Amino acid sequence: MMSQIFTSVLLMSAVGSVLILVLLMLKPFTKKVFGSHWQYYIWLAVLIVMIIPLRIQLPSAPVEISPEELSIPELQTNEVQIVEQEPVEASNGQNMNTVETPFKLSDTIKGVHAGHYNIIIYIWATGAALFFMYGLFKYGLFVNILRRSSVKISCPEMTKALKETQMKNKVNVYVTDFIDAPMMVGLFRTSMWLPNHALSEKEFHYILMHELTHLKRHDLLYKWFALAVSSIHWFNPLAHFAVKQINEECEISCDLAVTTTMNNEDKNGYMNTILNFISANKVREQIFTTAMANDKNQIIRRFDMIRESSKKSKIIITVSIITALFILSIAMMSSGILNAKNIIPTNEPDGNRTNIVLIGYVTGQKHADTIMLFSLDNKNKDISILSIPSYTQIGNTGGLQSRISTIYVSEGENAVIDAIQSFLDIPVNYYVKLDTDSLKNVVDIMEGVEYNVPIKMVYDDPYQNLHINLEKGVQKMDGSKIEQLLRFRNNNTPTVPIGHIERDLLHQDFIAKLIRQKLVNMDVSNMTKLALAILNNVETNFPATEVPAYVSIWKDANFNDIKTFSLPGENVFDRGINNFIVDHDGLSSLAEQYLK
Structure with missing residues (x-):
């Protein structure tokens, strides 16, 4: 789950960075035409793009399958084809068929092992939390000092101004020696702090107009939102640059909102008030505050904008809004398309092959008992099954923490899919989670299966309420017996041990026989009903709306050629723990031929 979030953050950060650079290039034009309000609020589009992981899945072209492709030659054997797990080696001169795929962000980190990638994720998450907490701490410390050094005063002018502007907010007013310029602080209980020196009636009027404009526009909320986004993207300097731009444009935009309808005399009085406070102000700008005078460096630009302030025509306002919405739409669409291609835990099938990971577990337990990858060759009607040991x-x-079964327990099925896709480099389109209760229901829906039990299986485990008693030989098995078969590990007497690999092969063989017995010669209607019934008894992200399309493709398949594989690799006993170490060269060759 965390890896998906981090990948999404990287994508949104990249799109947001491009948008920031585009806005900077357009600024000489937009500053003249659209004005400061547009310059201020357009950065909100940047924040939205960098925090909302929108996913836009473009429709894929329909796949046309010719009658020749639908016909499958009869095979001579009805037995399941078991393929040895020795890797298929390709000579240097041999060109292997590969499927061209669009760029994925995961490709850039393919060389990073999952453990190292997790460390990067934890560093990012820790940095984001620390950055945000530092902002809160800094803000809390500043407010605490303000409160300890201030005195609350009665301010009828504030009450009157709130009433005249039809604002329902309640704003307390304080006087303090700690600051030299007025400011507004507080998101939910907003208060205004004034410096402890005499103010003329005109100066106080300008202060009220300025600070209440901030309050009416919810500028403090904007700044909180900006801090949250910059905390998530703390590693991206452009994100912090965007916050700086927001703070600068905030005051200029507020100035213009206040002075647009003023005459020259009031504009001069307003600017003199700002100038007096800036010359006396010794307190640095604080986050989550709005201050009428807080930055000496931008005073010239603020005054130039005030002198030139005038109402924009309705045409300019309309064009500016349309332009902003257009820029936001393009950025969101770009982010959404990239997210859909890179961070969804499952990839849309390309039409030729569909890979589905099956995660089997005992009802009431979290441990992944069985992990298999089903690769459906929709063109040639072949099925390949790869068993992935739970202790891989x-x-x-x-x-233990590096095992894929542990990853499933701690992070869920999406993390398992990420591990298969990034570390094992095998594409996954969908997942199916199946517990033992669901397994019994599915087998009973299919009216049981005839199976040749290889040995007499007798095992009792009262702790798990597990009781296995199966005779050797061919027999009709219902859901309860199939559960016993698949959960069997060893007899009460240790004369016939069964290891992980043998158990995985048993699972593969059962599934292959179940498919062959139940799906061959089944008509479209019954196959569709069966598929929907199975979907209702498992947890999956396979869309039910896709069932008719897949049924149409596979309705004439004979399911004779089901290939089964074990994951290439070896058991390694290290520090008292037995783990399965993947042979990536062998897996790569196998995957290229049967899974991609």
């Missing part, structure tokens, strides 16, 4: 080590960290 992901990354190079070792230990």
Whole structure:
């Protein structure tokens, strides 16, 4: 889950950075035409793009399958084809068929092992939390000093101004020696702090107009939102630059909102008030505050904008809004398309092959007991099944925490999919989660299966309420017996041990026989009903709306050629822990031929 969030953040940060650079290039034009209000609020589009992980899935072209492709030659054998797990080696001169895929952000980190990538994710999450907490701490410390050094005063002018502007806010007014310029502080209980020196009636009027404009426009909320986004993207300097731009444009935009309807005399009085406060102000600008005079560096620009302030025509306002919406739409669409291609835990099938990961577990337990990848060749009507041992080590960290089953327990099925896609480099389109209760229901829906039990299986475990008693030989098995078959590990007497690999092969063989017995010669209607019934008994992200399309493709398949594989690799016993270490060269060759 965390890896998906981090990947999404990287994508949104990249799109947001491009948008920031575009806005900077357009600024000489937009500053003259649209004015400061547009310059201020357009940065809100940047923040939205950098925090909302919108996903836009473009429609794929329909796949046309010719009658020749639908016909499958009869095979001579009805047995399941078991393929040895030795890797298929390709000579240097041999060109292997590959599927061209669009750019994925995961490709840039493919060389990073999952363990190292997780460290990067934790660094990012820690940095984001610390950055935001530092902002809160700095703000809390400043407000605490303000409150300890201030005195609350009665301010009828504030009450009158709120009433005249039809604002329902309640704003307390304080006087303090700690600041030399007025400011507004507080998101939910907003208060105004005034410096402890005499103010003329005109100066106080300008102060009220300025600060109440901030309050009416919810500028403090804007600044909180900006801090949240910059905390998430703390590693991106352009995100902090965007926050700086917001703070600068905030005061200029507020100045223009206040002075647009003023005559020259009032404009001069307003500017003199700002100038007096700036010359005396010794307190640095604080986050989550609005201050009428807080930055000496931008005073010339503020005054130039005030002198030139005038109402924009309705045409200019309309064009500016349309332009802002257009820029936001393009940025969101770009972010959404990238997110859909890179961070969804499942990828849309390309029409030729669909890969589905099956996660099996005992009802009431979290441990992933069985993990298999089903690869459906929709063109040639072939099925390949790859078993992934639950104790497969992901990354190079070792230990129990590196096992794929542990990753499933701690982070869920999406993390398992991420591990398969990024570390094992096998594409996954969908997932299916199946517990033992659901398994029994599915087998009973399919009216059982005839299966040749290889050995007599007798095992009792009162702790798990597990009781296995199966005779050796061919027999019709319902859901309850199938559960016993698949959960069997060893007999009460240790004469016939069964290891992880043998158990995985047993699972593969059962599934292959179940498919062959139940799907061959089934008509479209019954196959559709069966598929929907199965979907209702499992947890999956496979869309039910896709069932008719897949049924149409597979309705004439004979399901004789089901290939089964074990994950290439070896068991390694290290520090008292047995993990399965993947042979990536062997897996790469196998995946290219049967899974991609």
